[in-house]
Amino acid sequence: MSEYNKKALLAIAFLAGYPLTLPAADHFTAPPLTPLAEDGIHDPTNEAILTLQDPKRSMADFPKDRRGEVNWVEALNLGVIQPRKTNTGKAEDGDVMPELALDIIMNTTGEMPHVRFPHLAHTRWLACSNCHPDIFKAEDNGNPINMTKILRGEFCGRCHDKVSFSLWICERCHSVPHKNSPPAWWDTKK
Numbered sequence: 001m002s003e004y005n006k007k008a009l010l011a012i013a014f015l016a017g018y019p020l021t022l023p024a025a026d027h028f029t030a031p032p033l034t035p036l037a038e039d040g041i042h043d044p045t046n047e048a049i050l051t052l053q054d055p056k057r058s059m060a061d062f063p064k065d066r067r068g069e070v071n072w073v074e075a076l077n078l079g080v081i082q083p084r085k086t087n088t089g090k091a092e093d094g095d096v097m098p099e100l101a102l103d104i105i106m107n108t109t110g111e112m113p114h115v116r117f118p119h120l121a122h123t124r125w126l127a128c129s130n131c132h133p134d135i136f137k138a139e140d141n142g143n144p145i146n147m148t149k150i151l152r153g154e155f156c157g158r159c160h161d162k163v164s165f166s167l168w169i170c171e172r173c174h175s176v177p178h179k180n181s182p183p184a185w186w187d188t189k190k
């Protein structure tokens with residue numbers, strides 16, 4: 001499934017007011033920017049596929065991460081995309097999604113840098129109810145999260161590697177070095 005379709009699915013789930021329940025991880029195995037006819041979602045024999053834009057072309061100028069996936073947080077920051085704040089985009093049509101600027105630092109990470117969970121990067125796209133209370137109790141350090149569960153599709157893994165960036169870019173989550181963590185392997189400027 002292309003990143004574009006993942007985002008579309010997320011947007012539809014959100015707009016339809018569904019709590020985010022997503023298919024199993026193996027459903028989303030297509031690498032970034034896969035042509036629509038090869039993504040396993042679209043019917044390649046249906047002529048209508050020719051009327052849809054190829055994600056490689058439509059997102060050619062979007063900022064990418066080091067795996068070549070669209071960096072949606074950057075795309076939003078740069079104004080490349082402007083998601084709607086209400087169902088129709090007009091302030092009078094529905095509740096405006098609240099944003100919350102609250103970072104949570106998670107430090108049970110062993111030698112990996114600590115994890116900064118940014119509410120802001122999430123609440124620019126998601127409602128509180130997408131996560132609370134079904135995926136996470138709204139309580140600092142109130143959830144038994146670990147990497148194995150995330151890789152199995154629980155907690156952060158309900159979305160990451162599916163509708164949001166891959167779990168293989170460790171440093172986007174493990175972004176807070178501490179005294180026992182290795183040098184920042186992701187900083188290519190050094």
Ligand code: HEC
Pocket residue numbers: 106107108109110111112115144145146147148150156157160166167168169170171172173174
């Ligand atoms: C989507 C965010 C995210 C990504 C991406 C991510 N992690 Fe984690 N990781 C976490 C969270 C959250 C925890 C739990 C932290 C806590 O509870 O204090 C964690 C915990 C860990 C731990 C501690 C031991 C354990 O089993 O929980 C290790 C080691 C770890 N991650 C390694 C990695 C590696 C290696 C990668 C890249 C291949 C990676 N992580 C990618 C979010 C992430």
Ligand code: HEC
Pocket residue numbers: 098099100104117119122123126127128129130131132136137138139140141142143144
């Ligand atoms: C993408 C998922 C997600 C969304 C969306 C989300 N949260 Fe959270 N929230 C979390 C996580 C993860 C934690 C930390 C849980 C932990 O440490 O075990 C948290 C913690 C909290 C806490 C506890 C903070 C503390 O210091 O004790 C509050 C309060 C909270 N969230 C409120 C909200 C509100 C209000 C919204 C909507 C504006 C919201 N959250 C949206 C995932 C989310």
Ligand code: HEC
Pocket residue numbers: 020071072073115116117118121122125126130131135145155156157158159160163164165172173
């Ligand atoms: C309900 C879905 C959902 C859950 C659950 C979720 N995320 Fe996210 N996350 C997103 C989306 C959507 C974005 C923004 C789009 C993107 O970057 O893919 C995002 C962005 C982020 C970013 C911003 C990265 C940047 O470059 O600024 C971090 C860090 C992050 N998530 C970490 C986590 C961690 C850690 C957890 C678990 C504690 C978690 N997320 C749980 C959906 C989710």
